[in-house]
Amino acid sequence: MAELNDLERLRLEKAEALRRAGMEPYPTTAKRTHTTAEAQRAFEAAPEGSPVKATVVGRLRSIRRMGKVTFSHVEDGDGRLQLYLRADDLGAEKTALFTDLFDLGDFVQASGELFRTKTGEISLHVRDFTMLAKAISPLPAGKEEVVDGERVVHAAFANPEARYRERYADLAVNPEVREVFRTRARVINAVRAFLDEHGFIEVETPILQPIYGGAAAQPFVTHHNQLHQDLYLRISFELYLKRLLVGGLERVYEIGRDFRNEGVSFKHNPEFTQLEFYMAYADYRHVMVLTEEMVAAAARQAVGTTTIEYDGHTIDLTPPWRREDLRSAILQRSGIDIAAHPSAESLRRAMLAKGHDPAESSTRGKLIESLLTHYVEPALIQPTFIYDYPRDISPLAKSKPGELGTVERFEGYAGGMELCNAFTELNDPVDQEARFAEMGRDYAADDEERHPMDEDYLRAMRYGMPPNGGFGMGIDRLTMLLTGRPTIREVILFPHLRSKE
RNA sequence: GGGCCGUUAGCUCAAUGGCAGAGCAGGUGCCUUUUAAGCACAAGGUUGAGGGUUCGACCCCCUCACGGCCCA
16 A cells, blocks of 8 residues: 555554454445435424434534534535434444544444434434445545535635546535536536437447548547557547438437647647537538527526626527627727738738738638637627638538638637537538648648548548538537636546646 | 746645744544534644755755646
C-alpha cells in the first residue's frame, strides 16, 4: 500500500480494531429499507404516534459526540438523515464502536425508528448499526452550515487541479458537482428522446478509422499490430453517418466521443462528446428549426426552464432563435464587408487596416472565420443562428443556388460560444470530389484543415445520396450552458490533465 | 506558443530575508436533543522539484513540473 500519513494509519488501525471486536470493516452485504429521503417522507406520511422503522445506508458526513449521546449525519444518493445514538439504548460497548472507531467518510448501515428532535429535524433513533466500508483516507470535506436555507460550506474542497485529479473525492464532498453530472445525463437523455420521437434511429459507427474526416482537426494516430495498419481516432462521425443515408436509413444520429489532437482550453478537451444527426430530404433551414426545438427541449428536461443564467447573462433559449447571415453579422460588428472583398488578398488588406495581422497563407474563408471568431462569436450571448458560410472552409456543404462561393451552412451560438454546426449536405459526387481536390490544392499538406480524399465515401455517394441536412453539436458545451459552468472541465468527469512528473 | 498569477499541515488559507502559524479535520479528556455543537489540553510541516545568492531563504534569482486566468 502507498505511504500513509498519520491520519490514514490511525484509521487503518481502527479497521483492525473493528475486526477484533467482531465487526467486519468491509462486509459483503448491506441492507437498506429506505433511502434517506424515503425515510423522511415515510415519517411525514405516517399518522401521529405510529412508529416508522427504517434501515438506511450511506456515508457518515458529520459526527457530534455529546457525552452519552451522539448525533451524526449519513448521506446517500438522495440526501442526508440525522442519526441519534444513545449509549443507554445501545450499551456502552456497542456505542464505543461508533464513537471510537467510526470516522467521517465511512460507509455505514443504521436501523431504528424515526422521530423528530426538539430542533425539528427528522432523525433516526438508532437501535443497531454496522460498518459497510471503512474509509482510510479522510475526505477533503469542508464544514457546512445552513444560513437562511442556503448551504454554506467553509473551507470547501476547491482547488481545481486537485478536484479534477481526484474527481471521486470532488463528487463525494461537493453535492453541486454531483448535480452537474446528473444534469448532463438528463441533457443526453432529452436529446435522445427528442430525436427518437422525430423518427431518428441511433447508430454506432467506427471510432477507429483508416481515413479521418468530417471536420477540420488533427487526429490521434494509433496502430493495429496484427494488420500492420495505422488507424485514426475519429475527429467526427460525419462521413460514416452519411454513408447510412445512401443505405436507406433516412434519419440517423450518433452520440459519442470525438478525439481531436489540438490545444486544451476552457472549451476544448482532447476527447469530447458529440451529437451528430443526418436527416434525408431536409435542408439547413429545416435543421435550424429542429435545432432550436431540440435545445429548448433539452433545457426544459434538464433544468426545467428555457431561461438560463450564464456568465452573468440571462439567456432565453425559447424558439425561435435569432437568425443572422454571416456577411451582415461581420459587417455590423467589424465594419468589414466581406462581399466587397472577393479575394483573400483584398480581405487581408482590409483586416490589416483594422489592426489585424492575418497569416499570408490564409484563404479567404479562413480570414472570414477569424473575423467571425474575433468580432461576432463573443457578442452572441442570446441564441443565434449565423448562416451562409464561405465554401472553401465548408468542403462537405452544398453551395447556395446562384452563389458559387457560399454554402448552405449555419452555426448556432449562445453564451458567446459556438454550440453547433450544420449544413445542407453536399450529395453531388462530382462536386464532392472536386472539393476534396480543392482542399488538397489550397491547403498545404501539413495544414490541419486538409481533408484527406476518402474514395470509399465518394463511392458511396455515387450510388446516390438523398438530399439531406446534417448537424453536429458538442454535448459538453451544451451542458456548460445549461449548468452555468464556465469551463468544459467542469462538465467532463475526468478531464484531460498532464501527468505530474 | 506568449504574458500574468499560483503550488505552505488531510482541507481552506496566513506568514516578504531572522524560531513556519490559524480555522476546520484528526488525537486525549469533559459533556444524555446537537447540528459550522461547546469547553480544555496536546499533536501535526522535505513550504511542488532541482540549483543559486546570503551569516541566514516559504520569501530574492535561475531551471523544471503541474495548475489557473488572459492573449494568440
